[in-house]
Structure formats: structure tokens, C-alpha cells
Amino acid sequence: MKSLALQWVEAQAMRAPHIVVLGLADGEHIREWLADNENSRVTVIETDLLKMTAIRHQSPSWLAKADLVHINSADALMIHPLMKFMAEKMAPVLCYQPGYGEAKALYDEYFRILTGRNLRGLNYFMDYLGFKGERSIEVSLGGRLITIKELGLIIDTHHSGHQRATAVRVLRELVI
Amino acid sequence: MKILVISLLRVGDLFQQRPLLQRLRELYPNAQIEVLTNLSCLSARELFPEVNEWRAFDREKFQKAVGTAEIPLLAPVIELETWLASWTGQPYDLLLNFTHNKLSAQLAAMIAAKEKRGLLAEERGFRSFENSWLRHFNERFGMRKGTPFHYAEVLAASFGLSLPTPPSPQAQGTTIFIQALTSDTKKNWHLSSWKKLVDQLRVQRPDFSVKILGAPFEKEKLLSVFEEEDLAILGWTDLQKSLKTAALLISGDTSVKHLAASLNVPILELALGSADPARTGVYSQGDVILHASVDCAPCVHSQPCRKMSHLCGESLPVRDVLKTALQILSGDELSLPEGKEITLYRTEDVPVAGWMLLPGGQWTTDLAAEAVDQATWKLSLDAEKIPETGSSAWALRYYVHSEALTILCAEQVELETRLQAAEASLKNIGRQLLAGQHDAGLFQQVRREFNTVTSLSSRVRRHLLDLIEVGIEPFPSPLHFYGALKKRIEELKVRTDLRGKLIEQLLQGEKDHGKTVGELSISGPEASGESL
Numbered sequence: 001m002k003s004l005a006l007q008w009v010e011a012q013a014m015r016a017p018h019i020v021v022l023g024l025a026d027g028e029h030i031r032e033w034l035a036d037n038e039n040s041r042v043t044v045i046e047t048d049l050l051k052m053t054a055i056r057h058q059s060p061s062w063l064a065k066a067d068l069v070h071i072n073s074a075d076a077l078m079i080h081p082l083m084k085f086m087a088e089k090m091a092p093v094l095c096y097q098p099g100y101g102e103a104k105a106l107y108d109e110y111f112r113i114l115t116g117r118n119l120r121g122l123n124y125f126m127d128y129l130g131f132k133g134e135r136s137i138e139v140s141l142g143g144r145l146i147t148i149k150e151l152g153l154i155i156d157t158h159h160s161g162h163q164r165a166t167a168v169r170v171l172r173e174l175v176i
Numbered sequence: 177m178k179i180l181v182i183s184l185l186r187v188g189d190l191f192q193q194r195p196l197l198q199r200l201r202e203l204y205p206n207a208q209i210e211v212l213t214n215l216s217c218l219s220a221r222e223l224f225p226e227v228n229e230w231r232a233f234d235r236e237k238f239q240k241a242v243g244t245a246e247i248p249l250l251a252p253v254i255e256l257e258t259w260l261a262s263w264t265g266q267p268y269d270l271l272l273n274f275t276h277n278k279l280s281a282q283l284a285a286m287i288a289a290k291e292k293r294g295l296l297a298e299e300r301g302f303r304s305f306e307n308s309w310l311r312h313f314n315e316r317f318g319m320r321k322g323t324p325f326h327y328a329e330v331l332a333a334s335f336g337l338s339l340p341t342p343p344s345p346q347a348q349g350t351t352i353f354i355q356a357l358t359s360d361t362k363k364n365w366h367l368s369s370w371k372k373l374v375d376q377l378r379v380q381r382p383d384f385s386v387k388i389l390g391a392p393f394e395k396e397k398l399l400s401v402f403e404e405e406d407l408a409i410l411g412w413t414d415l416q417k418s419l420k421t422a423a424l425l426i427s428g429d430t431s432v433k434h435l436a437a438s439l440n441v442p443i444l445e446l447a448l449g450s451a452d453p454a455r456t457g458v459y460s461q462g463d464v465i466l467h468a469s470v471d472c473a474p475c476v477h478s479q480p481c482r483k484m485s486h487l488c489g490e491s492l493p494v495r496d497v498l499k500t501a502l503q504i505l506s507g508d509e510l511s512l513p514e515g516k517e518i519t520l521y522r523t524e525d526v527p528v529a530g531w532m533l534l535p536g537g538q539w540t541t542d543l544a545a546e547a548v549d550q551a552t553w554k555l556s557l558d559a560e561k562i563p564e565t566g567s568s569a570w571a572l573r574y575y576v577h578s579e580a581l582t583i584l585c586a587e588q589v590e591l592e593t594r595l596q597a598a599e600a601s602l603k604n605i606g607r608q609l610l611a612g613q614h615d616a617g618l619f620q621q622v623r624r625e626f627n628t629v630t631s632l633s634s635r636v637r638r639h640l641l642d643l644i645e646v647g648i649e650p651f652p653s654p655l656h657f658y659g660a661l662k663k664r665i666e667e668l669k670v671r672t673d674l675r676g677k678l679i680e681q682l683l684q685g686e687k688d689h690g691k692t693v694g695e696l697s698i699s700g701p702e703a704s705g706e707s708l
Contacts, residue, residue, distance in 0.1 A: 014246055090251035092244075116249040125250050148242045151249055161299050166285045167253045169297065173279035174239045 004098050005029035009036050018091045020045065020082075020114060022107045023099025024068065027055050031062045042066045043082065043091070045110060047103045074109045078124065086114055087128040117145035122154075131159050148172050177207040180268045182284055182294075184233060184275040186359065187217050188431030192328050192459065193274050194224065194438060199337045200272075201226035207269075212283070220412045223435070231263055233283075260286055272335055276313055278302075293335055308557045309333040315642075317455070322641060324550040326531045328459045333557065342461045342525045345442035349421030352377060352501070353408070353436075355389045357397065358428040362449030362481045365428060365489050365497075367401040372494045373426070373501075374406070380498070381505060384423055389415065389432060424504055426497065433458055444501055448488045450477040453521060454533060461525040464500060464510065465533065468492050469519045491517045510537040527571035530554060544580030545587070547572060548682070549635045552675040559670055569681035576682055584679050587636050588672075594636070595672050597625065598643055598665050605658050614654050622661075623647040639671060 002010075005028035012033075017040060021030060024046035033042060042065065046052045049070050056068065071077045085091075093114045100107045113121035123135065135158040141150070152172040155165045179200060183190055190213065200209060210229040221230045241252040264287050273284045273294030285297040295314065296303040305311040313330045316322035323330060332339040356370040374386050387408040390398045395409050410418060415432065419425065422441045427433040429451030436443055437460045447453040447467040452474040457465050467473070468488035475481065496513040500520065503510050513520050522537035529550040534543060551568055576584075601622045608615055626647035632640070642664040651657040 014244070086248065090248045090254060092246045093248070094246055114248070115245065117245065122249065125248070129250060129253075145245055146249060148249065164253060164257070165299075166282055166297065167256045170256060170279060170282040170286065171238060171242050171252050173277075173282060174235065175242055 003028060003032075005032045008096060008098075009033050012094060014092045014094065015040075016092050017041065018043070018089055020086070020091050020093045021096055022093065022110055023096035024048075024051055024055060025096060025099030027060060027062070029096050029099075030066055031060065034062045034065050040065070043069060043085075045069050045071055045077075045082075045107075046099075047072050047106055048101065071110070072106075074106070074113060074120070077110055077113055078120070082114075083124055084128075087125050112145060115145075117147075119146070122146055122151070126154075126159075129164060131162055131164065133158060135159070148175055177204055177270070178266070178268045179204060179207050179209045179270045179272070180231075180287065180289065181209065181211045182271070182273045182275050182280045183211055183213045183217075184235075184277070184280045184283070185214075186431060187220050188359075188429075188434050188456075189275075190217055190220060190224075191431055191434035191438065192456070193331065195328070195340055196274070196332055196335065196337045197224060197226050199332075199339075203337075210268075220431075222413050223416055257286075264288065274331060274335070276317070307334065307336070308559065312557055322638070323455070324546070324553055324638070326454075326459055327456050329530050342459050342523070342531055343437055343440050344462050345460060346440045347423045347442050347505075348440070350384050350423055351418075351421055352381075352384050352386045352505075353389050353419065353422050353425045353427075353441075354386065355425065355427035355430050355432040357390065357394050358430050358451075360450060360477070362475060362486070363428050363451050365446050365448060365492060366486070367397075369489075369492070369494050369497075371401045373497055374402070376494070376498050377501065380502060384505065387418075424501060426501055429456065437463065442504055444497070444504055446492060446497065447474075448492065449473070449481065449486075450475050457521070457533065458523060459531060460523050461531075463523045464504060464537070465521040465523070466492060466497060466500060466513060467519045467521060468515075468517055470517050488517075491515055493518075512536055526550075526575055528554065528568045529572070529575075539575065541577070541579040541583065544576045545583045546635065547575050548580070548584055548678060549638075549675070552671055552678055555674050555678070556667075556671040559674075566681060569678055569685060572678075572682065573685055578686065581679065581683055581686070584675075585683075587633055588676055588679055590632060590636050591639055591672050591675070594640060594643075595665070595668055598661075598668070601625065602658070602661055602665055605654070605661070609654060609658055619654065619657065639668060642667065 008029045009032040015037065019040065020043045022045050024044050030042055030044060034040060044066055046068060052068050052070050069080070069082060071080055077083065093111055095107065095111060112118035116122040116125045126135065135154050148168070148171050151168055155162070155168045159165050181197065183193055197209065208228050209226060210231060211227050212231040212233060215232040215234045218230055218232050221227065238252055238256065241247050241255065267288035267290055269290050271284060271287060271289035271292045273280050273296065276295050278297070281295040281297040281302055284292060284294070293306065294310065305314055309330065312323060313334045317330055328339060354370060354374060356365070356367060358364050374388070377384070377386050388398055388402050388406050390407060390409050392409055395407065398407055408418060416435065416439065419436050419439050419441050422436070424442045424444060425433065425436045426444045426446070428446050428448060433443060433445055437458045443458050443460065443463040445453070445458050445463065445465040447457060447465050453465045453467050468491045470487045470491055472483060473488050493515045496515050496518055500510065510520060510522065519535055520537060521533040521535055524532050524534050526532050526547050529547040532543065532547065532550065551572060555568060604618060605622065608618065626643045646660050646664055651660065
């Protein structure tokens, strides 16, 4: 029978030179991922420092291609260098839910911030990309992730003249 | 000189745009002509020697990136910019957006060019259209019965590129090609019907060979009905070569149909589902279209069939397709289909009016009236030039006879009456606005008047369509309503006047010469020293 870690790797449609994984667990899924994606590099975010330290002590070979990052709050994430890395590389963010433990809500928040799919995360990345000024979302998300449609609304409302606004509008046309 | 053409629809549209690309090459023989198209269309590039470079838009990749939660929301924005920057260096001298949709308009806005033509996005909305044909394309092409013109004609005129005369079919071999599958299941005739047709063709015309065309991805589906040796699974280049030996192509509404038309292959088109023969039927003169005229046809292109069964496909009997195919092959006169809801059309190119569909393959009184009306539209849309109604009337004289002129005159009276009523309403509204009044009742009454058109002929209704729209549309203020109405009435007046002048000249020609249609000198007024 396939392990949870292997099943997780096989279920991922995403392939990228660098990915961010939320949840370290025992690290098996990272080992499997790197075995399947030899040229890939992984940044793993873990909220439990003890768990991370334990893995580091074991020093598995896959650690050579993985960076373990301990972040224990959304505020800490916002000022972490990982945010700048994400703004530059726009790496896919994959969730390993078996590794979330009791911190599911926190990991969900990390996911939204890192992918720019809540206003906090989106504000960071838009500022980084030169969209200056205040912005808000006029529609209620009701727990949903921000999509290109809401981004389009934000652009039309707050940044309609920005040089990058048209690129957002092109992409919005692909899903309407 | 660097020219970029944006063509982001399907391969069939690219084939229809081919004469325009060829015209561009004639106009700019030394230019670098590039085409931005969907990745899926790139396979046909070898058939376009007039194009120097192709740029592929990977629509699926961007769509996937936008729709995948794990990919940061702004990542595709950066990716799109990076992709564009990788091939757009120096600004283009000319950018032509042949694709009339918002996506292409936004992309056109992202690409630097000294001159841009066609739909173009701006910071707030879209650029106002630079000519009346583009406005017509934008406002009427998407509406059923909104335009009398074929897609190829509207597109060419919108970009000021002259279209060559539609090709005429000429059998060049002894193979009957069948293109059974289309890009949309709604447009497909059932494969079992195709099989029966092929079997019958082989029995009745053993002197011809029959081959079923298909792309590699269609092979498996075709093998569910046909034998391997029946199939001709070909890439675009081999397909073009094969079609040059065709006696006939029987096809649904497909890109192969458009390619075959440009190669003068005789075509029998089966127009089902969303296929709209009046707008995107085979652009040629002398080919045949069998159209299932069921109530729901043509249906909406992007939506699945909403009926319990495929009514249009089921209404097309194999015997009608077989009979028509045999008549084309033997050069016999076409007979009317037996299927109650099947209309047979022959394609025709009429002077001044342009491409038309002849129901039953015959020239009728109503069609003659339609030709004059179509010519009116063309002349009014060309109104930036001074319309030559005299020579147009002369060119049309063989097609228009007394009965048609009677119909046209009656319609003209109706049209002029409506125009006068609309002008009077406009004046009333204008007076009220000047006096700072706003009688909601008057506005309602005007709107109601515009909507009372059910008793009118389809041609008159088509002219009044803009007024009907103004009557329905909400406006932010009475002033906006007035402005929109004024503009529409001015356009209608130009058309109505032109139409009246054309009819008058046709009537005068008939009266002066006292001759019936077809008796005038074919060399034109100059040759006979006469003038209309």
C-alpha cells in the first residue's frame, strides 16, 4: 500500500523548479517529492519548532535540497524574507495537510498570504510589483480565496491606469 | 516595416482571414508580417507562406495558471509580461487585431505599435471605432440577422483590405472527401448517418473513391464507424495537397471547409447546430449548403445543445445529402430537399451587394430585394467615400426586376414613415430638454413606438434595429437617451436616403429603357452612352 506521502506526491499536478510546502510532518513527502523531482528545490514551512529541530538532527539526505523555515504566526510570516522570495519567484505553494496537526487555521492563513489570495498577502505583492496606494475589496469573499475576478475589480477600482493593469485584464478574460 | 496581426480564434478563422493576409503581403511586399495566434492553430502555419513569423499564445497554460489556487495570484501576470517581452522588441509599425473580442483587445493594448487598427482596450473601456465598418462589426455581427454580410466581408471592410472575388468551385479529381467531425458536437451530423451516406455514394458512384478526413485526435472516434482503409488522417500540408485532387468535399462547418473553398474544391456543407451559413458559410460562389432550419438553429456557439435530442442533426435525412451530392457530382440541376426543415442554399457573389445565399439555389424576387438592401448597407457603410448609387444601380440591374422593385418601394414607404416619426419624436424630446422639462410619459411613448415592429418585413426591421435597441437600453439621463437616438436616426437617414436613391435609379432605368432585366448592355452605361 502506498504511503500517504507518496500518494500526496502523485496527486500533485504541479511541477516547478522551486516549491513551497506547508507542513513538515516526518518529512517523508518532501523526500518523495525530491525523489520524483530531482532538479526541484523545496522550502518547507513548519509551525512546530520541536518537530523541525528533530528532523534537522536526523539530517536526512534530502535536506540538501530543502530549506526548513519555522514561522509561528501570520505577522511573523509577513516580515519574513520568504515573502520577498515569493514576490520575486512566485513559487507554487503546496499544502501537506497531514502535517498541519492542530495548526490548520494558521497554515490556511499562510497559504492565503503566500499565494496573494487574501487582502493581506495581495497587498504585499501588489506593493512589491509597483501598484502604489490604498486598495480594498468591494465584494464579500465569505471565506473564499481571492481570484483573478476580484483582482480585476481591485485593478479597475484602484489601479486602472497602472502599466500592469492590462495584463490582469487579459488574464481575467480567460476565465470569464 | 513590421506588422503584427492578432488572430486568436480557431484555425477556420485563420483560413477565412488568409485573403487578408495575402492582401497585406501585396500592399507591403517587404514587410515582416507576424501573426499572434493560439498555440492550437500553429499546426497550420505552413499553409501561410505570406507570414514571416508566428507567435503562439498558450491560452491553456495561462488559463490553468489563473485557475490554480496553488499558483500565486500574480504569478501569471508576471509570466504574461515576460512572455510578451521575449518577442516584442521594437514597436511594430502596424498592429491589426483581426480577433474582435476583449481578450485580443487587451493583448493589443499591451503590445507597442505606432498604429493600431481594430478593437483596442483602453484604460476605461474600449477605443471608439475608427470606421463605420468596425462599428457595424462590433454592434451587429454578434446579433442574429443584425448584419447582411459574411464574416469575411465585414472583416475585410473593417480593415480597409479589399477581398478578392469569392472562389468558384472546380472539380479536380475523382475523390469525394468527407469531413465528418467538427470542433463542436452540436455541429456534427451523426456518424451513423455519415456511414450510410458513404455506403450509398460508393454504390451509386463507383467511379469515385470516398475518403474520410480526420485529424490524428479524431481517428479513434472515426474508427468506431469506418474502416481503417476508409480514413485519410492527415496534417494540414498533406490535407491541402489531397484536397487539390478532390471532386467534392462534404463537410460540416469546419476549418477544412474554409481551406477547401480557397482551393476551389466543390463543397457541400451541412450547416447544423451553431453553424450560421449566412455569416460563416462557405465563402465561395456556386457551392451548396444544406441547413437544418429548425426553430433553435443556429444555436449559441459556446453553449451545449439544450434540446432533448439533436433536432437539427436528426432533421437532415441521408437521402437529401446523397441526392444533392450526386447532383453536384453530375452537374445536374439542384432539386429541393425532401426534409421539411432543410433549406438548400447556393452561394453567389452579386455585384455591389456581395456574397449571398440563394435559397433553393434559385434567384427569387425576395432575394433581388435583399440584394438591393444589402447594397444599401454596403454603400452606407462606405459612406466616408461618396457613394456611387448610379453605377451600383447599373451593376444590379440584371438581378432586380419589377416585382422586386414593387416590394422594395413598399418597404421604402414604411421605412421613410418610421424615420419621419422617429425624427419628430427626437424633435419633441429635444424641445423638452431645452425647456428643462422631462415628461417621462413622452419618453415611454417613444420607446414603445420603436418597439412596435412586428408587422414589418425582416429587412425593414433590420434597418430599425438600432432604434429598437435605443428603445430598450437604459440610459443614465434623458440627455444620453437623446444623444444616442440622434446618432442612430442620422445613420438611419443616410441608409434610407441611399436606399431610396438606389430604388429610384433602378425604377428610372427600367422606365427609360422600357426593357426587362437582362436586356441592357452588359458593358455598362459607359459603353452604351447611357446613364442611370
